[in-house]
Amino acid sequence: MNAHGDAGPLADFVRGMTALVDHGADEATILRDGRALLASLIAQEDWLPDALMQPDPDGYRIHRLHVDPAGRFSVSAMVWGPGQGTPIHDHTVWGMVGVLKGRERCEEFSPLLEPGGPLVQGHVHELAPGDIDLVSPTIGDIHRVSNALEDGVSVSIHVYGGDIGAIERSRFDDTGRATPFVSPYASCLLPSRAA
Numbered sequence: 001m002n003a004h005g006d007a008g009p010l011a012d013f014v015r016g017m018t019a020l021v022d023h024g025a026d027e028a029t030i031l032r033d034g035r036a037l038l039a040s041l042i043a044q045e046d047w048l049p050d051a052l053m054q055p056d057p058d059g060y061r062i063h064r065l066h067v068d069p070a071g072r073f074s075v076s077a078m079v080w081g082p083g084q085g086t087p088i089h090d091h092t093v094w095g096m097v098g099v100l101k102g103r104e105r106c107e108e109f110s111p112l113l114e115p116g117g118p119l120v121q122g123h124v125h126e127l128a129p130g131d132i133d134l135v136s137p138t139i140g141d142i143h144r145v146s147n148a149l150e151d152g153v154s155v156s157i158h159v160y161g162g163d164i165g166a167i168e169r170s171r172f173d174d175t176g177r178a179t180p181f182v183s184p185y186a187s188c189l190l191p192s193r194a195a
Contacts, residue, residue: 009047013037014066014075017159021072027094027161031134034096034159038132042098042157045129048077052187053101055081055153061186067163074163076185080104080154085146088119088172089181093161094136099127102147102154106133109142109172118176127156136161142172 016037020030045053052063056079066075080102088109097104108122119142126148127133135141147154158164165185170178 009041009044010065010075013041017073017075018068021068021070027136027138030161031094031096031136031139035132035134038096038098038157038159039130042100042130042132045100045155048100048155048157052077053079053153053155055079055084056186057081060084060086060147062158062165062183063187064165064185065157067165071163072161074160074165076158076160076164078156078158080147080156082147082150082152086144088142088144090137090141090170090172091135091160091164092137092141092167092169093164094134094138095158095160095164096132096134097127097145098132098157098159099129100155100157101129102149102152103128104154104156105146105148107144108140109144111142118174119172 017034020033025033055061060081061079063077063079064074065077068074077100104127105124106127107124110120110122135143160167164183166182168180168182171181172178
C-alpha cells in the first residue's frame with residue numbers, strides 16, 4: 001500500500017496481466033494489451049523504490065518485482081550504470097521491455113542462418129522513457145541491450161512469459177556460438193506477489 005491507501009501502479013499492472021493470462025489470451029493479445037498496461041506503469045517512476053534504481057559498478061542488476069504463482073509471467077526492474085550492457089542473448093518466451101528512466105540502446109540480431117554460423121545484426125535503436133520494445137521467438141528474440149547514457153543510470157521494466165530468473169536461455173559470441181545461461185536476480189526486495 002502506498003501513502004494514498006491504494007495498492008499502487010505495480011499491483012494494478014500485475015492485476016491487469018493476471019487477468020490477461022487468466023483469460024487464456026494468445027501471445028499477440030498479451031503483447032498488445034500488455035503493452036498498454038506497461039505504458040501506464042512506466043508513465044511515472046515514483047512507484048519503484050530508490051533502492052531498486054541504484055547501479056552496481058560490477059554490472060547491470062535485475063531485481064525481481066513479481067513472479068506469477070503459476071509461472072505464467074514475471075516482472076523485473078533492470079538497472080544499468082554507465083557503459084553497462086548485456087551480451088547478445090535470446091529469451092525463448094514473449095517479453096516486453098519498457099524504459100522507466102534514462103536511455104537504452106537495443107541492437108537486434110537475426111537468428112542463425114545456418115547452424116554454427118554468425119548472427120546477422122539488424123536494426124539498432126534507442127529507447128527513451130515511455131518507449132517499449134517487444135520480443136518473442138515469433139517476432140524476433142535475439143538482441144543486445146546497453147545503457148545509452150555515458151554519465152547516467154538507466155532503468156527498465158521487463159515483463160516475460162515465464163520466470164526470467166529461472167529460464168535457461170542462450171548468449172551468443174561474435175561467431176554465433178551459443179552458450180546456455182540463466183539470469184539470476186540481484187535481489188528480491190519486493191514480495192513475489194505485488195497484489
